[in-house]
Amino acid sequence: VSTNLYELPTKQDLVPAEEVEQAFAELREGLALRQVKFPFGGVGWVAARYDIVKSVLEDPRFSVEATSHLADYPRIRQVETGPPRPPAFIQYDPPKHTVKRAVLMRHFSLKRIHEFRPRIEEIVRERLDEIVASGSPADFAPRFTQDVPIRVLSAYIGAPYEDFPRFIDAAHFLGNAYAKTPEDSVRALGVLGEYFSDLVRRKRANPGNDLISWMVNDHDVAEAWTEEEINGVGFIMLTAGHSATASILGGMLEWMVYEPAIYDRVRCDPSKTPAYLEEFLRYLPAGLAGTRTRIALEDVQVGDVLVRKGEGVLPIVHAANFDESVYEGADRLDLDRPAGPPHVGFGHGPHACVGLQLARVQIDVAIQAVVRRFAAMTPAEPDPDWKANRLLRGPKRLMVDWKLAD
Amino acid sequence: MKIRIDVQKCIGAGNCVMWSPEVFDQRDEDGIVVVLEETPNEALWDSVRTAAAACPANVITLED
Numbered sequence: 001v002s003t004n005l006y007e008l009p010t011k012q013d014l015v016p017a018e019e020v021e022q023a024f025a026e027l028r029e030g031l032a033l034r035q036v037k038f039p040f041g042g043v044g045w046v047a048a049r050y051d052i053v054k055s056v057l058e059d060p061r062f063s064v065e066a067t068s069h070l071a072d073y074p075r076i077r078q079v080e081t082g083p084p085r086p087p088a089f090i091q092y093d094p095p096k097h098t099v100k101r102a103v104l105m106r107h108f109s110l111k112r113i114h115e116f117r118p119r120i121e122e123i124v125r126e127r128l129d130e131i132v133a134s135g136s137p138a139d140f141a142p143r144f145t146q147d148v149p150i151r152v153l154s155a156y157i158g159a160p161y162e163d164f165p166r167f168i169d170a171a172h173f174l175g176n177a178y179a180k181t182p183e184d185s186v187r188a189l190g191v192l193g194e195y196f197s198d199l200v201r202r203k204r205a206n207p208g209n210d211l212i213s214w215m216v217n218d219h220d221v222a223e224a225w226t227e228e229e230i231n232g233v234g235f236i237m238l239t240a241g242h243s244a245t246a247s248i249l250g251g252m253l254e255w256m257v258y259e260p261a262i263y264d265r266v267r268c269d270p271s272k273t274p275a276y277l278e279e280f281l282r283y284l285p286a287g288l289a290g291t292r293t294r295i296a297l298e299d300v301q302v303g304d305v306l307v308r309k310g311e312g313v314l315p316i317v318h319a320a321n322f323d324e325s326v327y328e329g330a331d332r333l334d335l336d337r338p339a340g341p342p343h344v345g346f347g348h349g350p351h352a353c354v355g356l357q358l359a360r361v362q363i364d365v366a367i368q369a370v371v372r373r374f375a376a377m378t379p380a381e382p383d384p385d386w387k388a389n390r391l392l393r394g395p396k397r398l399m400v401d402w403k404l405a406d
Numbered sequence: 407m408k409i410r411i412d413v414q415k416c417i418g419a420g421n422c423v424m425w426s427p428e429v430f431d432q433r434d435e436d437g438i439v440v441v442l443e444e445t446p447n448e449a450l451w452d453s454v455r456t457a458a459a460a461c462p463a464n465v466i467t468l469e470d
Binding site for chain 1: 460
């Protein structure tokens with residue numbers, strides 16, 4: 001094995017976006033799959049081209065569930081493996097995954113999300129009221145870009161916001177790949193598992209109008225959800241779901257604050273926000289890979305590369321979204337980009353993001369509320385190198401001078 | 407244009423409903439796709455094509 005392999009980073013919230021984007025551009029060259037050094041589990045394959053990422057994500061010979069039986073495999077987060085435990089819903093393969101996913105999706109249909117929209121609007125309004133009351137300038141990250149997704153997702157699953165101190169540090173720690181050792185993972189998973197078990201008990205005793213209560217009461221399905229499965233769904237929403245939504249919302253607002261033309265354009269016709277959002281979802285990274293490693297269940301030929309049974313492949317959706325052969329000027333944000341192949345920011349195939357419509361609606365609500373509330377937003381701490389300094393997971397600090405609309 | 411769907415493969419993502427709400431809906435019990443207009447009128451074709459392309463499970467096939 002060559003020693004100059006690209007090494008995938010950890011601590012994703014500290015990684016500059018351009019750094020990985022340059023590396024991904026090189027990984028799209030040459031063979032259909034490329035070898036890189038993973039932070040955990042050694043050397044493995046990554047897919048970086050649009051067509052290859054999609055084909056791996058669609059191919060049932062690449063298994064997510066197989067990872068739950070392996071003590072070690074190439075992966076970007078320590079937490080993906082650990083001591084043997086029952087696989088969570090997200091790790092199931094079809095056909096079991098298909099059956100369970102259909103039950104879960106009754107709680108994530110567009111109709112359900114639109115019913116929830118007024119609550120999102122209320123949460124966003126409260127956050128903006130607080131920022132306005134505290135005066136200009138104000139730090140929108142984390143007070144808006146992180147706080148809105150945290151509060152929206154906690155309201156959706158039925159976790160009282162007051163509970164967040166019990167698990168939010170563990171969720172960030174795992175979601176951003178800070179765990180170095182299996183013990184680190186086990187400790188943080190323990191914190192989250194204990195919290196969700198307690199929450200499920202409370203919802204069984206006293207159900208509300210929220211995801212955990214709905215899942216607890218999914219009695220009409222062949223198999224009721226196990227506590228581990230409910231925990232797993234809650235866990236994903238509060239780690240991947242919340243941090244990915246915050247990354248996109250933060251990244252989008254960062255562009256709007258630094259590029260007045262974009263701000264004015266969104267403000268001019270806020271109803272176009274969902275259309276602009278699709279280009280931001282293509283352009284902005286929501287994390288390093290956007291998905292998990294797959295294990296080949298048999299030898300699989302992928303383009304010019306033969307993947308041997310048991311080897312791991314990680315599809316990188318952000319790399320696919322920057323594929324020049326699919327999107328002209330892919331590394332430029334272009335709100336006038338002609339309609340073309342859909343981005344894979346929410347993944348692709350049977351494991352595509354469950355919360356994609358919830359994410360879209362909350363970012364739409366948040367951005368529309370911002371442009372309706374403020375006539376202008378400008379950086380209070382201008383950074384001429386802001387583009388180069390953008391972080392993979394969105395800004396950690398976004399000090400904004402704001403001016404109220406009439 | 408005639409729309410065919412492979413309902414067994416549907417994962418309930420709702421992208422088709424988002425792009426073409428006149429033509430697609432989701433069942434309440436599992437979010438699985440329902441086709442409201444199997445032969446949509448021409449004014450809707452662009453939105454149907456976008457919906458088909460945006461399906462993460464390649465459920466929607468369009469025939470001339």
